[in-house]
Structures are given as structure tokens and as C-alpha cells.
Amino acid sequence: FKSIGVDVIVNGGQSMNPSTYDIVKEINNLESSDVFIFPNNKNIILAANQAKQIIRNKNIYIIPTTSIPEGISAVLSYNPDAGIEENIKNMEEAAKKTKSGEVTQAVRDANLMVSEIKKGEFIGLSDGRVRVVSNNVVDAVADLVRDIATSTEEVVTIYTGKDAKQEDTDNIRKKIKEYFPKIDIEIHKGEQPLYPYIFSIE
Numbered sequence: 001f002k003s004i005g006v007d008v009i010v011n012g013g014q015s016m017n018p019s020t021y022d023i024v025k026e027i028n029n030l031e032s033s034d035v036f037i038f039p040n041n042k043n044i045i046l047a048a049n050q051a052k053q054i055i056r057n058k059n060i061y062i063i064p065t066t067s068i069p070e071g072i073s074a075v076l077s078y079n080p081d082a083g084i085e086e087n088i089k090n091m092e093e094a095a096k097k098t099k100s101g102e103v104t105q106a107v108r109d110a111n112l113m114v115s116e117i118k119k120g121e122f123i124g125l126s127d128g129r130v131r132v133v134s135n136n137v138v139d140a141v142a143d144l145v146r147d148i149a150t151s152t153e154e155v156v157t158i159y160t161g162k163d164a165k166q167e168d169t170d171n172i173r174k175k176i177k178e179y180f181p182k183i184d185i186e187i188h189k190g191e192q193p194l195y196p197y198i199f200s201i202e
Helices: 020-028 042-054 068-076 084-097 137-148 166-179
Strands: 034-037 059-062 099-105 122-126 129-134 155-160 184-189 197-201
Touching: 020 034, 020 042, 034 042, 034 084, 042 059, 059 084, 068 084, 068 099, 068 155, 068 197, 099 137, 122 137, 129 137, 137 166, 137 197, 155 166, 166 184
Parallel strands: 034 059, 155 184
Antiparallel strands: 099 122, 099 197, 122 129, 155 197
């Protein structure tokens, strides 16, 4: 996010969502009078809206992104030469068009509608729903991409987490190429905890 022009990142993540106060504090440290907030998680949108109500001396605009890939797509569509309303429209459209998925590991046994999940298995999620369950991370990522991608999309961008292994990443690339030979695959070091792989499809 820093590399694409974001001024401030409020620390947070799954199970450690930032508070309204955390968001207000960071906004107050900014010199700009116009501030865009990208929650990047549906659980943070409420805190962002509360922060907007508290701050009186700045114009706050919330782009309701629900994942990291949505946030990145939205920021990349920002045009400094365009007006506020045009930018809001473009950023919201970019976020909506972005398909995203994330893979994590089950910390306990669970019984979901899709299937029974055992502790240690890998779960592929998209739009907040479990789409894939697998006993290995390579299949979980590749099958989740296959499940939500279509032949019309051009790029898969993968963000590798702290626990991602290079061998797994290489095998994921190969497997996605088998399913979608024409798609471009970009891989970035995300270093995120809990999710060895997060990806977007555009």
C-alpha cells in the first residue's frame, strides 16, 4: 500500500481489528483535508463510519472495500487529476470488479454446509464463504482460483504470507497455468499472518 501512494496504514487484521480511536488518531495526524479510508475488511467498515462521524475538520470518504485485493485495486484506480466524486465512483467500481480469495488453515474441527473440516486442513474463502477444503495448500489455492475465475480474466495477483513456502508458491503457479494457460500470474511478498495466500483476479 505504501508503494502505491497510501499515506497511513492502520495496523490490524483478522481477530485484531483496529478501533474507531485508532482510525481517528491516524487521520488527525494527516495534513490533507480530504481523506479516503479503505477498510479492507467488512468488520472494519463500521469503525470507519464512526471515525467519520467524530472528525469534524476534514472531509472523510469511505470506500467500502472488504478485502486487501479490493483495497489495492481501488487505490490503483485513484487519479490525482480527477475530482473527488469521479475518484469515489472509479475506486468503488474497481473494488467491485475485483474477485478475491484467501486461504487459511483450520485451527479446529468444524462442520460446515460445504463439508466437514478437520483441524489443520486448508480452507479457501471468497466473499466470506468457504469454497474449497483441502489437505494441502497448493490444491486449496489453485482450486479456489479455478472455482471463482473465468476464461475472460487476465491477471491473478498472489500475495504470499509469512508462512508461505517458495516450493508451494512455484507449484501453485504451475497448477493455475494448467487451468488457465493464458492468464498472467503476478506474485508479491505480502508477509501477512494467518493467510499463507491471498489473491485477486481481474
